[in-house]
Amino acid sequence: MNTNNSVLLKTTFFLKNQGTTKTNFLFSPIRSISLMSGKQFFVNRYKKLGWTYKEVKLKQAIRINTMNANRDTVVKRLESLGIALEKIPFLEDGYWIRRSKFSVGATAEYLLGLYSIQEAAAQIPVTLFTELEDKTVLDACASPGGKTVQLANLMNNSDVIVALELKQRKMFALANQLERSRVTNTAVYNMDAKEATSLNMKFDRVLLDVPCSGNYVTDKDWFSKRTIEDVHRNARRQRQILTEAAKVTEDGGEIVYATCSLEPEENELNIDWAIGALNVKVEEIKCHGEKGLTNVFGKELDRSIEKCRRIWPNQTQGFFVCKLRKLAG
Numbered sequence: 001m002n003t004n005n006s007v008l009l010k011t012t013f014f015l016k017n018q019g020t021t022k023t024n025f026l027f028s029p030i031r032s033i034s035l036m037s038g039k040q041f042f043v044n045r046y047k048k049l050g051w052t053y054k055e056v057k058l059k060q061a062i063r064i065n066t067m068n069a070n071r072d073t074v075v076k077r078l079e080s081l082g083i084a085l086e087k088i089p090f091l092e093d094g095y096w097i098r099r100s101k102f103s104v105g106a107t108a109e110y111l112l113g114l115y116s117i118q119e120a121a122a123q124i125p126v127t128l129f130t131e132l133e134d135k136t137v138l139d140a141c142a143s144p145g146g147k148t149v150q151l152a153n154l155m156n157n158s159d160v161i162v163a164l165e166l167k168q169r170k171m172f173a174l175a176n177q178l179e180r181s182r183v184t185n186t187a188v189y190n191m192d193a194k195e196a197t198s199l200n201m202k203f204d205r206v207l208l209d210v211p212c213s214g215n216y217v218t219d220k221d222w223f224s225k226r227t228i229e230d231v232h233r234n235a236r237r238q239r240q241i242l243t244e245a246a247k248v249t250e251d252g253g254e255i256v257y258a259t260c261s262l263e264p265e266e267n268e269l270n271i272d273w274a275i276g277a278l279n280v281k282v283e284e285i286k287c288h289g290e291k292g293l294t295n296v297f298g299k300e301l302d303r304s305i306e307k308c309r310r311i312w313p314n315q316t317q318g319f320f321v322c323k324l325r326k327l328a329g
């Protein structure tokens with residue numbers, strides 16, 4: 001597609017969204033684009049939310065699978081191979097790779113499932129559940145399975161995880177990851193999380209690592225590809241998944257909602273909506289990150305949303321996490 005075509009498509013998107021006529025499009029396409037997409041548009045939004053944009057280099061991280069090996073033993077083995085590690089201060093089993101002459105995905109220790117390669121912020125959501133052992137757990141959006149393995153690890157491979165993934169082409173990566181990490185408590189379904197009620201099961205713990213718009217730290221083309229319409233479309237899809245998840249969660253059960261998006265529509269605004277529409281409340285969590293926003297572009301949100309955590313890019317990529325409890329009735 002040439003640049004003109006892509007400009008035309010983006011502009012048409014915007015105009016549809018705004019209900020603007022084709023005549024407007026003919027006279028002001030460039031102005032429309034600069035208002036609704038592009039780096040400056042998103043950076044200005046972050047500024048309005050109280051954060052100043054900065055360049056951040058993604059740091060590779062690993063997480064020790066303590067169900068398969070002792071943490072100190074793995075660290076010593078990796079250091080003896082010449083891999084320099086730095087303990088991630090806010091994670092129990094996480095380490096940044098400071099230096100390695102070869103890929104950390106090419107060691108015998110990795111192939112034996114002694115550790116997983118998992119970005120630091122992405123290691124947070126699973127740690128927010130209380131008591132995972134012997135629980136019935138749903139991982140609703142599972143591939144490539146980094147968090148499924150982490151769940152199995154904290155469950156010590158006990159009871160059961162049901163892992164769902166919509167895209168068939170992503171099932172292979174998920175199966176591979178589980179097999180390499182010696183996960184034995186997981187049943188995997190190629191299935192839409194929006195149909196989770198068809199499983200006829202109730203879950204004590206539900207992980208919603210929902211599909212999202214992502215962020216600029218993990219995707220160098222992010223600012224040139226994303227429009228506000230993408231953000232709105234993802235936010236709608238996330239609400240549908242949240243709705244179905246609430247139906248399959250036991251009363252008193254926990255739902256951890258996570259995105260790697262910086263956009264409030266996919267984060268605080270969705271949680272504000274969930275508090276009103278679903279039978280859930282926000283729980284206190286203790287983890288890395290800042291309080292969730294309770295005022296988004298002038299809109300006041302439920303005060304309990306400050307219990308969520310927003311992680312602006314710094315030592316990690318951008319992330320948002322929230323723990324919800326399903327209320328009785």
Ligand SMILES: C[S@@+](CC[C@H](N)C(=O)[O-])C[C@H]1O[C@@H](n2cnc3c(N)ncnc32)[C@H](O)[C@@H]1O
Pocket residue numbers: 140141142143144145146147148164165166167170191192193194209210211212241
């Ligand atoms: C953020 S990624 C999950 C990453 C994964 N939890 C991990 O830690 O490795 C979201 C995943 O959800 C899948 N997905 C998207 N829509 C879905 C749906 N409606 N039901 C189930 N999975 C879905 C995507 O294909 C993608 O693999």
